[in-house]
Amino acid sequence: MSRVSSKLASAVKCSDEFNADACMHCGVCTAVCPMGYEILPRKLFRYVQVGLEDKVKENISSIYSCLLCGMCAENCPAEVNIADNVRFLRKYINENEFNLS
Amino acid sequence: MPLPTKDILGILADNLNQRKSVLPMSAAATTRWAKGLDLPKGGKTILYTGHMYQLIPIIDAMATQMSKLEDSSITKLFGLGRNVNKLVNMTFFMGLMASKAEQKDYDRMLRNIAGLLKKANVDFGYLYGEELYSGALVYDEGIDGAFAKHAQRVCDLFKKHGVSKVITVDPHTTHTLRTAYPQFVEGFDVEVKSYLEVLAESGMEPAAQLGDELALHDSCIYARNENIVEQPRELLGKAGVSLKEPSLCGKNTHCCGGPLESLFPAESHRIAGSRADQLAATKSNVATMCPICLVSLRKAAKGSMQVNDLSDTLARAYGV
Ligand code: SF4
Ligand code: SF4
Secondary structure, eight states: OOOOOHHHHHHHHHOSSOOOTTOOOOOHHHHHOTTOOTTTTHHHHHHHHTTOHHHHHHTHHHHHHOOOOOHHHHHOTTOOOHHHHHHHHHHHHHHHTSOOO | OOOOHHHHHHHHHHHHHHHSSSSOOOHHHHHGGGTTSOOOBSOSEEEEOTTHHHHHHHHHHHHHHHHHHTTSGGGGHHHHHHHHHHHSOHHHHHHHHSOHHHHHHHHHHHHHHHHHHHHTTOOOBBOGGGOOOOOHHHHHTTOHHHHHHHHHHHHHHHHHTTOOEEEESSHHHHHIIIIIHHHHSTTOOOEEEEHHHHHHHHTOOOSOOOOOEEEEEOOHIIIIISOOSHHHHHHHHHTTOEEOOOSSOGGGOOOOSGGGTTTOHHHHHHHHHHHHHHHHTTTSEEEESSHHHHHHHHHHHTTSSOEEEHHHHHHHHTTO
């Protein structure tokens, strides 16, 4: 069972860099993403929004596999700034898992 | 086993902190392209290479080594590599392995760009050995502390030389300077334009009508982040080049896969392969606007089509 982490949730809350509130989970982003990973980017944002830090950590390599190509954001009906969100997650992992800043 | 993300990111951050570049090169390697062009040093407007074109032959030499490492137990050595790298600049040795012919090729693209700007009567200088890498890769990987420090360093360099306008040559440097720096450096007010924007705005006229057919590979960053879509088309159209657009183009362009080369080479090659297939379907030669796109697609094309830098076509058309 996955645990809800208050650390990630509060980092997301405090940040103006991560914002997926407008996401309506239509899945267009995942459909157009050239990587073709089920988790990128919608499902990943869902895990972050509900604070499932374990799930985020299990998917570290997917997070660094995002090309930041912006195909998803270009086609997102809710204009979610997906690349900024991915960068935010990398920053969070760099600082909290890799001791890098 | 995939390459160790943590250790590779650590090496990039250490290098940027210690040596002011993710993959530090000698000044001789970064400025070689400008030899004999008599560009003034500094000035209010400068051409800023951000070292991307110069880095490709070195990255290429490294990538060859890394592909051998991925899926092998030698990846364990990367942790050790990070420690060694703190003492010895490992990229310097990779630089020695870079192909001379490839270096000459990429230097020519920068010379094309400088020549085109001169043809368009743009007054510009160059910072030569003082020029710094932009920090683009460290920004993309979310290593914000190291990036912020570096952005400040570049900003101080511009201040020292009284630079108020920067002309960039590739999408990554353009985006980093134009969009990321203002978020990280307070009061960053240097105007940043890609050479393609500068040339299109200049209204320059071609010296020849080429009559070529060409497929343009839009860079994701130029098209979607920096709104550079029409400028290259306008410059080519004026010179009688007819465009054969691939199925995904302009704002809906498909990535070349290059951004993954340092962490996930196999995935990078998979994406490059899909894009190369889309471009091959146009049955035309291909022009790119980014050195990373160029190297990725050239490798993926495996000689089935010609992939060249857009500056080669523009230089021919505009009499450089
Ligand atoms: S396309 Fe936009 S709204 Fe739809 S799932 Fe993706 S991020 Fe959410
Ligand atoms: S930016 Fe990342 S998540 Fe979005 S389409 Fe590109 S690779 Fe996929």
